[in-house]
Amino acid sequence: MSAETYLITGATGKTGSRVVRLLAERGYAVREASRSTATPFSWTDQTTWPAALAGVTAVYIVLPNLGTAETIEQVRAFAQRAAAAGVTRAVMVSVPASGGMDVDVVAQTERQITDAAISLTVLRLRWFNQNFSEDFLLGAATTGELRLPAGDGREAFVDADDIAEVAVAALTDPAHAGHSYELTGPRLLSFTEIADELSTAQGRTVSYVPLSVDEFVAEQVGDGVPAEWAQMLGELYAHIGSGALATTSDDIMRVLGKPATDFTDYARTTAATGVWRA
Ligand SMILES: NC(=O)c1ccc[n+]([C@@H]2O[C@H](COP(=O)([O-])OP(=O)(O)OC[C@H]3O[C@@H](n4cnc5c(N)ncnc54)[C@H](OP(=O)(O)O)[C@@H]3O)[C@@H](O)[C@H]2O)c1
Numbered sequence: 001m002s003a004e005t006y007l008i009t010g011a012t013g014k015t016g017s018r019v020v021r022l023l024a025e026r027g028y029a030v031r032e033a034s035r036s037t038a039t040p041f042s043w044t045d046q047t048t049w050p051a052a053l054a055g056v057t058a059v060y061i062v063l064p065n066l067g068t069a070e071t072i073e074q075v076r077a078f079a080q081r082a083a084a085a086g087v088t089r090a091v092m093v094s095v096p097a098s099g100g101m102d103v104d105v106v107a108q109t110e111r112q113i114t115d116a117a118i119s120l121t122v123l124r125l126r127w128f129n130q131n132f133s134e135d136f137l138l139g140a141a142t143t144g145e146l147r148l149p150a151g152d153g154r155e156a157f158v159d160a161d162d163i164a165e166v167a168v169a170a171l172t173d174p175a176h177a178g179h180s181y182e183l184t185g186p187r188l189l190s191f192t193e194i195a196d197e198l199s200t201a202q203g204r205t206v207s208y209v210p211l212s213v214d215e216f217v218a219e220q221v222g223d224g225v226p227a228e229w230a231q232m233l234g235e236l237y238a239h240i241g242s243g244a245l246a247t248t249s250d251d252i253m254r255v256l257g258k259p260a261t262d263f264t265d266y267a268r269t270t271a272a273t274g275v276w277r278a
Contacts, residue, residue: 008060009062016034021164022164059090059118067106068105071105072109088118090119095125096126121176126185148237149212150210150238154188155245162183162252166256187262201264
């Protein structure tokens with residue numbers, strides 16, 4: 001067994017929590033890092049970094065504000081500190097070139113890690129299935145109405161369990177260094193099809209009500225969502241609506257040797273947990 005210690009940022013989040021669990025199950029030494037973990041870690045507080053990085057050789061990087069200039073600077077400083085502390089490998093959660101974020105800002109962020117002589121594996125992720133059960137779509141999936149501005153656009157929703165398995169492979173096997181993986185689900189789904197899947201899994205009707213971005217933002221703000229966040233989400237849905245994400249990749253199959261999890265299986269197992277019972 002490896003004597004390495006893995007630092008997992010975003011350790012309380014959708015992917016990080018799964019990466020922590022998988023590494024621990026396989027006997028690896030793991031340090032969980034977020035603002036609420038036993039070793040507190042904040043991207044905006046450099047005084048928290050030395051304790052988090054002590055003795056660490058590989059890092060899983062989750063950036064809550066990826067796509068901002070501020071994040072480039074945070075990652076530059078962090079990568080330099082990490083390299084000085086002995087980190088040689090990193091796996092970073094990122095977005096596809098067609099993901100709707102500023103491609104140059106994302107590329108510059110990733111480059112800060114390799115510029116610090118840390119070998120990098122980039123995971124370019126699509127929308128997660130778990131957005132419907134652990135994040136901002138939980139409410140809609142529970143009330144039974146997906147009121148969103150995504151038109152008829154289709155996306156290859158990917159499962160956080162698959163992402164975590166790929167992340168663990170990349171963290172523990174240096175053969176993945178220098179690779180960039182497009183992690184998608186096995187098929188494209190529109191929100192109408194998602195609603196049908198959720199209806200079947202829950203045994204009750206879940207419907208999709210397409211809105212304009214303006215209608216969506218107004219509803220969200222009326223529900224107490226900050227306007228900036230509502231606008232950003234509205235644009236992300238509209239990006240799906242544009243068809244920009246209507247492609248699939250077989251990188252999960254190539255890395256894990258098994259097919260990506262289908263939304264039908266995700267919806268069935270998630271419904272059984274009771275998380276969608278109002
Ligand atoms: N959701 C999607 O469909 C999707 C699709 C493509 C890409 N992504 C990318 O995936 C990443 C998010 O990954 P995720 O979904 O696994 O995480 P997540 O569930 O959104 O959780 C965010 C994690 O980051 C921590 N965190 C938040 N602010 C922090 C700060 N200032 N300093 C340190 N830690 C902080 C949170 O813990 P504390 O609150 O305890 O600090 C939590 O552990 C983002 O970069 C996003 O762009 C998401």
